[in-house]
Amino acid sequence: MAPRPWTYRSLALYLGVWSTLVPHALRARWLEEWRSETWHTLQDKSTFAALRRVLGAPRDAVWSRRPPRNSTPPPPGSPRKGLDALMQDFRYAVRSLRRRPTFTLTALLMLAAGIGSTAALFGTIKSTLLEALPWDDADRLVAIYENRPHQEGRDRNTASLPDFHDWATRTTSFEAMSAYMYTRFAYTSGSSGPMSLAGSQIGWRFFRALGMQPAIGRDFAASDDVPGAPPAAIISHGLWQELLGGNPTVIGTEIVLNEVPHTVVGVLPDMPAFPFEARLWTPLRLDPGEMSRGSHRYDVFGRLKEGVSLATARAELDAIAHDLETEYPESNEGHYTSAYLFRDELTLGVRNTLWIVLGLAGIVLLIVCTNIANMQLANALDRQREIAVRLAIGATNSRVIAMVLIESVVLAVASSALGLLVAYATIDVVVPPQAWQTGSTIDASVFGVALALALLTSVLFGLAPALRLARGDVFDAIRAASRSLGGRRAGLRGVLVASEVAMAVVLIVGAGLLLRSLLALSAVDLGFGEQDAIGAQINLPAASYPEPEHRRVFLQQLVEASLAIPGVTAAGTTDTLPFSGSRSSSNFRIEGREQPDNDDDYSSDRHIVTPGYLGAMGIDLQRGRQLLATDTANAESVVVVNDEFAARFFPDGDLLGARISVWDDTWQRIVGVVGSVRHDDLREGARPEMYFPAAQVGVRGSAWLVMRRANSQLDVGAAIREKVAQFDAGLPVARVVTMRSLVDRSLRSTRRLTRIVSAFGTLAVVIAAMGLYGVISYAVGQRQQEIGLRLALGSTAREVVGLVVRQGMTLVGAGLLVGIGVAVAAGPLLGDALYGIAPNDMASVASAAALLGFVALLATLVPALRAARVDPAETLRTQ
Amino acid sequence: MTKPRITYPGACVLQAVSRGCRYGFDVMDFAGLPSGTVYPILRRYEILGLLESDWEETDGAHRQGRPRRRYYKLTAAGEAALGTAAERFALHQRMFAPERV
Incomplete structure (x- = not known):
């Protein structure tokens, strides 16, 4: 059994600190031997034994600097005498620090806290913001977005497939560009029942643009990515190992995804891929010519050509978007692109935090330094008499300065070693390691920063008192020491x-x-009762549920079955659950009003729900009525909107009974107004929302079943999985979450x-x-x-x-x-x-x-x- | 080079190596000396030519999922020095357990 990594790494770090004393030529071997022996001791004996043994490392490190005593005598003028004196000072410094345990311990702990946190921050910032992403020339990767006018201030929105296609064919700045979409696959080839696996549907150039290629098998080709092409899949290294046993002959085997057999054509190398949580990639197999420019569902990224700047690419994308606006005024008016470096996009959420916290760590370190300077000053005054006596009996000024300095250096080295432990323990606290980081974020440079900080701080404040003492007149100093403090x-x-x-x-x-x-x-008022609401995500594969009606019937049955679970008081489904990262919006028209100049002026979030959903979520009805089971395909088409919708589009309040249209030829009558719901970000204000009955507008394959439970202790996860399995043994439940945890x-x-x-x-x-x-x-x-x-x-x-x-x-x-x-x-x-x-x-x-x-x-x-x-x-x- | 003077701990270390202790920590256990004493002696004697060290094959160790170790063994000069030391520290030899196989 290998030793516990944490114990070993701490000891290895400790040895690393001491190895800095070893002459450069011997250092690597020295460290390797000590680490290897420590590793073996941890394996064969106890942690305590290893601890006891590494105690000798400092002595060995110091000894490795001296020539052997029995060898040829050193030539005259060699540095041996100086080294001996240095060793003497070193021993004296350690003794002197040990004589003042309160000072030493306080200084050590404070320095360790200050240095450790700053070094940890440095390590995190270096590995998160400064180091390259794991793919080839990843600094040329750019995320590209298509934005519409009503998406005020948010310029990171998904693109439509035809628009993406036009960018990709017209650009001269990008080497390759690819669209992709997060998705979940129902994987039913395994022996352990159906599983829901995260994956992505991608354009065939995806991995070329990313700068990575399969380790086994082949990348997708253009012929894989056309409608009707035989379904193919590339799988992650992890999935290959876990579900396919790492079988080297996996290429060409078939796996069943969403009830459709796919041929495995490639296995990725064992390194982070993108999207990070994805384990399967399949080609989109869509014809851009057939797709709507109004349906914005795809993320896009591209690889810049060598030597092309981001600014150039942005200008070109702007120009293309402008051309598209003239070519397709109905769908593309006011649409504009935005492009950001991939790394900046990936670190968007943590960048500000990191800089703020680095600033704070700097302040803490400054406070620590100030305090140590203060302590050293008090200390130096106390030691004035001792130093004066040394000078009087013949010590040179430089020896006295060296003595005080070495004390500071010892303090510095010891506290940076402790500080590294602090850094090690806290490095992932500030920002958890990013998905693309594989190794430890503590490396030689972090150690270097810690040591440099320690030396800088303690030497700086050790030197001032030392210089003052050595400069002064001996007798003055003796007299001064017996007098009270100078003002x-x-x-x-x-x-x-x-x-x-x-x-x-x-x-x-x-x-x-x-x-x-x-x-x-x-x-913040969420607009729904998050405490007792639970969501279960289900993706209905198109192969078994080709028609909206199939999907609706299934979901209807599932809702009824879940109501039979003891303790479940209400249930319903939606295609977009708040705080789950899913969101849809649509443009609409209002009956009897002029069509606005820009389609996008009348735009609102929309949800397709079954009647029980609003109740299960605990969304308040303010006016009119809820959606009902009687709102079937044969009844009049209806919609419920939220108060923000009412306020924005019907400021006079006369909206009940008015009709709006989202889809070309049908009009939906507004029958109720409900409260607004926070959807993704608590800081964001309310947005207009529309709730359509699933029975009237058709259900998409991706759905959330929401249940309200009688009390928050009730665990309905297992029960709902059982119910789903009763209806369809091949259908996995992707995840079951409480709304509280999503909001948290x-x-x-x-x-x-x-x-x-x-x-x-x-x-x-x-x-x-x-x-x-x-x-x-x-x-x-x-x-x-x-x-x-x-x-x-x-x-x-x-x-x-x-x-x-x-x-x-x-x-x-x-x-x-x-x-x-x-x-x-x-x-x-x-x-x-x-x-x-x-x-x-x-x-x-x-x-x-x-x-x-x-x-x-x-x-x-x-x-x-x-x-x-x-x-x-x-x-x-x-x- | 002057003839090396063997200290008592030095003799213990030579004795341990001659009896089949091949790693630093192994020598420590055998000789009952702390690592801060054993390692400097190993280094000094290696420079003096009493001991020589070899690194284990990297591949072999990695195949077993562990880091490679450094082996020590006595040189001819080391054997001679141990002989001299044994005369000097007469009781020394008896303190150690029978030779390892």
């Missing part, structure tokens, strides 16, 4: 604490804003960002409070004699506490003022992440300031109370 240094420490407070305010304000956005988003998923990224910012904010407050406490304690210690004297001369304890608290709160006040200013100025950077709250919301700023002020007061009060307990007699005696 200038106390002032510097005060400034550092004030800036920590300021940075903490900025973070806390950000956390507060995000928290309130999250609350506002959670409180849409909140995931906001929730994650809020959690991260809150964590950073808390960390910042704690560190700032620690810094404040340290400074005030130190000041109280220095002023002990003065305080004793005051008490002896008649000051009350209350006055002394007031004195100390005033000193602390002056610093805090200054920090708060600056912090509030920065927070208000920086608020807009959160921009899109906020909802329902202004980025400079004063209540958030005020509560953040109050919280920080309170924590700061506590941090000051502890040393202040201690000061008040000073015994005047004792103080005066020591004086």
Whole structure:
């Protein structure tokens, strides 16, 4: 059994850190040997044994730098003496750090937290935003969209097949272009019953455009992608392994998809393909000439020719869209294209989050550095006497500087090792690894960044005190050490604490804003009862359910059967379920009104539902009536619309009884108005919607059965799968989800960002409070004699506490003022992440300031109370 | 090159290798010394020509799904040094278990 990866990777990382000490020529072998032995120990013995053994790695790494003692003596002037001295300093530094465990531990932990989070962020950003996608020359991949005028502001919409076809044949900027459509296939060749597999229907140039080709078999050819061509499929490496046993002779075998036998023509290599969740690809087999320009269902992407810029391609696509507008004014008026780099599209959802969080991590690291500088400064003052003595007995300035510096370096190396563990543990927290990433996102460069940050921060602040000490006159220093604190240094420490407070305010304000956005988003009225609604996705294959009527009858029976499940109180079906990623819209006409200049002016989302759907979802009826079982094909055609539809197209309110038409020759009478439903994004406002009865307009193959359960504990998943199997043993249920979980998923990224910012904010407050406490304690210690004297001369304890608290709160006040200013100025950077709250919301700023002020007061009060307990007699005696 | 001076831990390491311990951690277990002592000795003695090391074949190890290991063995000079050391540390030989096969 191989060792647990996490344990091994942590130890391997640890060894990697120490290997930096090994001379370059030996390093790779050194690391390989240690890692290999560790691996074997983990396998043969225990984690503890491995831990104990790797403890010797630092010593071995240090030893590997020295020439063997028994070999030829080193030539005169060789660096051996220097190295020995260095080793001596190194040992001294470790001892000296161990003598001050509180300082060392605090500095280590703070640095590790700051460095770890920044390094993790760097790693995520590098692997997500900067590194190339896994396919050949993936930076030439461009996503292309067709947009219509009414899709205000959203310029990432699907294209119609004929439009795509015209782009592909007229373009000179693209090497290849392909349309594709997400789909699910019912796979019934396996022994374990029907399965629903994610897949994609694609144009035959799809894999050429993507820059990948099957590892076994062949790619699709033009002849596979024409109507009537024998059905062919390319499968993913994973599917090949799992369902077809990795059989190398799989090419040419038949698998049954949606009840139609398909010949497997290719197996993809073991690497991420696209769409990422897809496991099967089949050609579209459509004739663009036969398809409607009004049906926008296809995603499109293309591969730019070498040397062609995105701007050139955009200009060309614009020109083609313009030509199409003149050629097909009825369908294409106002349509325009947009094109974005593929990578940018894939990282659209995480890019802003990443940059925001990197900024926050930077602030936290800055607070940590400030605090360590502060601690080092206090430390250096305490050590002045020791250093002065060293200088007095003959140490050179450079030795003293080296001594203090090496201490910082040791601290830096140790904390970056710890920081890497922090990075390792948190790297996937900010943004989960993207589908195309296979390896770990922590690599040598992340390690390099961590180490560089650690060295930069701790050396920077180690050097200043060291230089100051070494420069000074020895006797001055000895005298100074026995005197109380100089005002200038106390002032510097005060400034550092004030800036920590300021940075903490900025973070806390950000956390507060995000928290309130999250609350506002959670409180958005969805327009349906998400708590007890459950959706089950079913795709009816055209082979067994060729006619809309077949599909309607099946769904009707399924609805009736699901109503028989104990605890199910209502059920119905829809073709587009909110928050499931499915959405359809149509243009329509209104009876008795002029046709608008642009077809797209009268456009609305549409849903094809069975009568029970509105009830099962818990969508409120506001006026008129629901859809009923009596709204059959023979009855008058009807439609129910939502209040947004009513407000937008019938502002006078006289819509009940009016008729609209979506399909050419039929008119549907508006019989009811229901509440608006949030469909995909909680931040998006209500859109006009129409609900058509399935019995009158025909049912598509892809459907959601929605059930309302009597209580939210009821699990109906198994029951509904059983019912479906009773009707059609070859039909898989693609997924069963609660509406609550679908809505939650849409909140995931906001929730994650809020959690991260809150964590950073808390960390910042704690560190700032620690810094404040340290400074005030130190000041109280220095002023002990003065305080004793005051008490002896008649000051009350209350006055002394007031004195100390005033000193602390002056610093805090200054920090708060600056912090509030920065927070208000920086608020807009959160921009899109906020909802329902202004980025400079004063209540958030005020509560953040109050919280920080309170924590700061506590941090000051502890040393202040201690000061008040000073015994005047004792103080005066020591004086 | 001057004749190497063998320390007590050094003798333990040579002894362990001569008795069939081939990997660093194996030597540690046999000699009862920590890794921070054993490895520097292995490195030093290799430079001094008392030991030599070889890497296992990559293919063989990977076929078994594990990383390759580094083997150590005594050279003729190492045997000689061990002999000298054995004289010097008379009790040394008896401390170890019978020779591994």
